[in-house]
Amino acid sequence: MTKAGAPGKLIVxxxxxxxxxxxxxxxxxxxxxxxxxxxxxxxxxxxxTRVLAAVYGPREVIPKHLADPDKAYxxxxxxxxxxxxxxxxxxxxxxxxxxxxxxxxxxxxxxxxLEKYPKTKIDVYIEITxxxxxxxxxxxxxxxxxxxxxxxxxxxxxxSVAGGKADGQLMLDLFEPEDxxxxxxxxIAVLPRTGEIALLQMDGDLTKDELKKLLEMGKKACEEIYxxxxxxxxxxxxxxxxxxxxxxx
Ligand code: ADP
Numbered sequence: 360m361t362k363a364g365a366p367g368k369l370i371v372x373x374x375x376x377x378x379x380x381x382x383x384x385x386x387x388x389x390x391x392x393x394x395x396x397x398x399x400x401x402x403x404x405x406x407x408t409r410v411l412a413a414v415y416g417p418r419e420v421i422p423k424h425l426a427d428p429d430k431a432y433x434x435x436x437x438x439x440x441x442x443x444x445x446x447x448x449x450x451x452x453x454x455x456x457x458x459x460x461x462x463x464x465x466x467x468x469x470x471x472x473l474e475k476y477p478k479t480k481i482d483v484y485i486e487i488t489x490x491x492x493x494x495x496x497x498x499x500x501x502x503x504x505x506x507x508x509x510x511x512x513x514x515x516x517x518x519s520v521a522g523g524k525a526d527g528q529l530m531l532d533l534f535e536p537e538d539x540x541x542x543x544x545x546x547i548a549v550l551p552r553t554g555e556i557a558l559l560q561m562d563g564d565l566t567k568d569e570l571k572k573l574l575e576m577g578k579k580a581c582e583e584i585y586x587x588x589x590x591x592x593x594x595x596x597x598x599x600x601x602x603x604x605x606x607x608x
Contacts, residue, residue: 366536366540368526369525369526369528369536369537369540369541370525370526370527370528375525375530375534375537376534376536376537377406377534379532381528381529381530381531382530382531382576382579382580383531383532384405384520384531384532384580384583384584385405385406385407385408385532385534386404386405386406387403387404387405387584387587388403388404388587389401389402389403389500389501389504389587389588389590389591390402390403390591390594390595391504391505391507391508391591391592391594391595392508392595392599393411394411394413397413397414397415397505397509398414398415398416398508398509398510399413399414399504399505399506399507399508399509399510399511400412400413400414400505400508401501401502401504401505401508401591402501403497403500403501403504405493405497405500405532406491406532406534407489407491407534407535408487408489408490408491408492408493408494408497409443409487409488409489409497410485410486410487410488410494410497410498410501411485411486411488411501412483412484412485412486412498412501412502412504412505413483413484413505414481414482414483414484414502414505414506414508414509414511415481415482415484415509416431416476416479416480416481416482416509416511417431417476417479417480417481417511418479418480418481418482419479419480420432420478420479420480426477426478426479426480427477427478428477428478429474429477430473430474430476430477431471431473431474431475431476431477431478431479431480431481432479432480432481433464433467433468433471433473433480433481433483434464434480434481434482434483435460435461435463435464435467435483435485435502436456436460436482436483436484436485437456437459437460437463437485437487437494437495437498438452438456438484438485438486438487439455439456439486439487439490439494440486440487440488442488443487443488443489443490444490448490459494459495459498460485462495462546462558462560463483463485463495463498463499463502464483465557465558466499466517466519466548466557466558467483467499467502467503467506467517467557469514469517469550469555469557470503470506470513470514470515470516470517470550470557471506471511471512471513471514472511472512472513472514475512476511481506481509481511483502483505483506485498485501485502491534491535492521492533492534492535492537492538492539493520493521493532493533493534493538493546495519495546496519496520496521496546496547496548497519499517499518499519499548499557499558500517500518500519500520500584500588502517503516503517503518503588504516504588504591504592507588507592508592508595514550514552515550515551515552515553516550516551516585516588516589517548517549517550517551517557518548518549518551518581518582518584518585518588519546519547519548519549519557519558519581519584520532520546520547520577520580520581520584521533521538521544521545521546521547521577522545522546522547522573522574522576522577523537523538523541523542523543523544523545523563523573524541524542524543524563524565524569524573525537525540525541525542526541527542529569529572529573529576531576531577531580532580541563542563542564542565543561543562543563543564543565543569544561544562544563545559545560545561545562545563545565545570545573545574545577546558546559546560547559547573547574547577547578547581548581549577549578549581551581551582551585554578556574559574
């Protein structure tokens with residue numbers, strides 16, 4: 360039985376409703392350094408999912424007794440703006456945003472040399488300005504760029520994408536109808552250089568083999584995403600270099 364409002368089919372003649380092939384990502388653009396007041400920041404668009412990430416710190420922990428003598432405390436706040444969804448979304452923290460903030464924190468932590476910044480706090484603020492599925496994965500990809508842009512020492516970036524299944528077809532980077540009416544949603548994040556998995560969640564039904572296949576597809580896509588992350592950072596520093604050189608003339 361189809362759920363209320365479900366499109367008849369999610370795959371038509373081997374193509375998805377937005378014309379993509381199963382393993383094709385939505386158009387992805389990442390820009391580093393978009394928020395001047397933040398130490399590091401990034402804007403990301405993956406299809407119609409849009410994210411802003413800002414990083415502050417390492418800075419003093421208040422109250423002081425919460426400071427860890429061995430490493431930095433990474434605090435992540437994921438928020439979906441009230442105008443980000445078709446129906447006004449209630450502003451402020453929700454169960455969903457608290458859970459997603461934790462998931463993002465766990466995915467980013469292995470990439471950061473937290474032990475290099477004892478007794479400090481690194482704040483990562485993430486705002487979803489437009490939601491069309493895959494907001495947690497887009498948030499991870501953007502936050503990793505913002506952390507690197509802040510000059511925080513990292514082992515690697517973290518690249519992330521959702522895999523899934525709709526109409527019996529395994530696919531990558533679900534958009535809204537696939538996320539709502541498909542059979543499975545599998546957010547994946549990897550440390551691209553080592554291939555280490557930083558996040559793997561699964562909602563829905565998949566066989567063991569399908570999950571394995573999706574993980575492979577996701578890892579491959581993360582290499583593509585990683586290239587865009589590096590490109591965004593390179594571009595930002597090229598612009599800064601030119602500006603400094605001009606100022607010195
Ligand atoms: P993710 O965004 O990581 O896929 P969820 O599975 O929780 O996380 O959400 C799936 C999608 O459902 C979101 O990306 C968004 O497009 C949509 N969504 C989430 N919360 C709301 C909401 N309050 N109102 C409308 N759509 C929402």
